[in-house]
Amino acid sequence: MQKIVPHFWYDQAAGEAAEFYTSLFEDSSIDSKVKIYDTPSGTAETVTFTLAGQSFISISAGPIFQFTPAVSLQVICSTIAEVDHLWKELSNEGSVLMPLDAYPFSERYGWTEDKYGLSWQILYVPDQLISQKITPTLLFTDKQYGKAKEAMEFYTSVFANGAIDGLNYYSESDENSQVGTVQYGLFNLEGQNFVAMDSGMAHGFTFNEAISFVVNCDTQEEIDYYWDKLSFVPEAEQCGWLKDKYGLSWQIVPTRMKELMTTKDSEKLQRVTQAFLKMKKFNLAELDKAYKG
Numbered sequence: 411m412q413k414i415v416p417h418f419w420y421d422q423a424a425g426e427a428a429e430f431y432t433s434l435f436e437d438s439s440i441d442s443k444v445k446i447y448d449t450p451s452g453t454a455e456t457v458t459f460t461l462a463g464q465s466f467i468s469i470s471a472g473p474i475f476q477f478t479p480a481v482s483l484q485v486i487c488s489t490i491a492e493v494d495h496l497w498k499e500l501s502n503e504g505s506v507l508m509p510l511d512a513y514p515f516s517e518r519y520g521w522t523e524d525k526y527g528l529s530w531q532i533l534y535v536p537d538q539l540i541s542q543k544i545t546p547t548l549l550f551t552d553k554q555y556g557k558a559k560e561a562m563e564f565y566t567s568v569f570a571n572g573a574i575d576g577l578n579y580y581s582e583s584d585e586n587s588q589v590g591t592v593q594y595g596l597f598n599l600e601g602q603n604f605v606a607m608d609s610g611m612a613h614g615f616t617f618n619e620a621i622s623f624v625v626n627c628d629t630q631e632e633i634d635y636y637w638d639k640l641s642f643v644p645e646a647e648q649c650g651w652l653k654d655k656y657g658l659s660w661q662i663v664p665t666r667m668k669e670l671m672t673t674k675d676s677e678k679l680q681r682v683t684q685a686f687l688k689m690k691k692f693n694l695a696e697l698d699k700a701y702k703g
Contacts, residue, residue, distance in 0.1 A: 411465075411665060413599075413601070414602055414625055415466060415626065416546050417467045417469070417621065417622045418468040418528060418620070419468075419474070419620045420470050422470045422472075423470065424455055424457045424468035424470040425455060425457050425470065427526045428466075428468055431459070434499055434500070435461045435462045435543065438459070438460055438461045441459055441460060442456075443455060444671055446671075446679075446683055447680065448680070448683065449471065449683070451471040454470060454472075456671070457469070462544055464542070464543065464544055477523070477527035477528050477529065477620045478615035478620065479549060479613070480618070481529070481546060481617065482528075482547045483545070483546060484545040484546075484547045485530060485543060485544055486540050486542075486545070487534050487535065488535070489534070492534075493518045493520075493532050493533065494510075494518075496532050497520050497522070500522055503525035504525050506522050507522060508522075510532075517534060519532065519533040520532055527620075542603045545604065546604050546623070548561070548605065548606045548617075549608075549609055550608045551608070551611070551616060552612070552613060552615070553657075554617070554657060555608055558591065559577065562577075562597045562606050564654075565597065565604075566599065569599045569600055571598075571599070572597070572598065572599045574597045576594075576595065576596040577592060577595045578593045578595070579593055580593045586610050586611045587611075588608075588610055591610065592606060592608045593607065617656065617658045619659045622661050623658070623660050625663065628665050629694070630664075633662050636660070640652055642654050647690040649686055649687060650663050650689070650690075650692045662691065663692065664694045667692075667697070670682045671683075678703065681700040685697055685700035
């Protein structure tokens with residue numbers, strides 16, 4: 411099981427968006443759809459899906475959070491034709507942030523929000539073995555500006571298998587960002603690549619709950635560990651969710667949650683749902699107790 415899974419919050423389009431994304435990438439599938447009743451948002455639906463061999467989760471749970479480009483998905487393409495195809499599909503009815511063009515770092519690159527608001531960076535990288543097609547990218551801006559390197563060091567210290575694999579810094583020729591801040595940083599957590607960047611421009615957005623990262627935990631001890639290491643905003647603690655000191659949202663979830671939430675027994679599902687809705691940090695023993703009745 412993938413240790414860290416990106417999670418997207420939609421108003422009502424989680425299933426529709428997942429169907430759209432899985433139509434664009436090879437090695438992709440819809441893996442499950444589960445309705446959750448009697449939540450604060452009413453009836454919600456969670457969708458687990460695979461894109462290019464990587465796991466993702468989405469939820470339809472009302473118009474509470476809106477996507478921002480503070481978290482985007484970087485897609486590496488081995489051909490210009492692939493870039494152009496993905497750009498055509500993902501930019502359609504969306505909003506272009508950086509037009510598809512040649513840039514110093516790639517001869518074919520563009521950054522767009524799709525029709526659901528999710529941000530994608532699509533770039534051509536020739537002659538490279540692509541081990542991870544889609545890379546979550548964190549943009550540190552506004553109050554978080556200048557903290558990309560610090561955050562990378564923090565995250566790689568929290569996860570047992572974490573490493574910073576590369577850092578490029580802004581120079582004096584970069585007018586909109588301070589010398590020494592991170593232009594592009596690549597780091598790895600539990601075998602998964604992430605990118606971090608600083609931006610000194612006034613964007614007017616930062617991280618929020620629309621995109622979070624699920625950490626799958628096998629034991630209560632592991633849940634406790636990540637909760638203690640990552641949680642920084644007490645009022646954000648709810649139903650396994652937390653915010654770290656950079657404002658990034660995480661969900662610390664027992665691996666067993668998948669089994670608990672995909673049961674065909676509606677009474678068991680209802681008991682588990684009502685149990686976890688009352689929790690801040692998940693208590694695995696209490697969830698199992700609710701499941702068993």
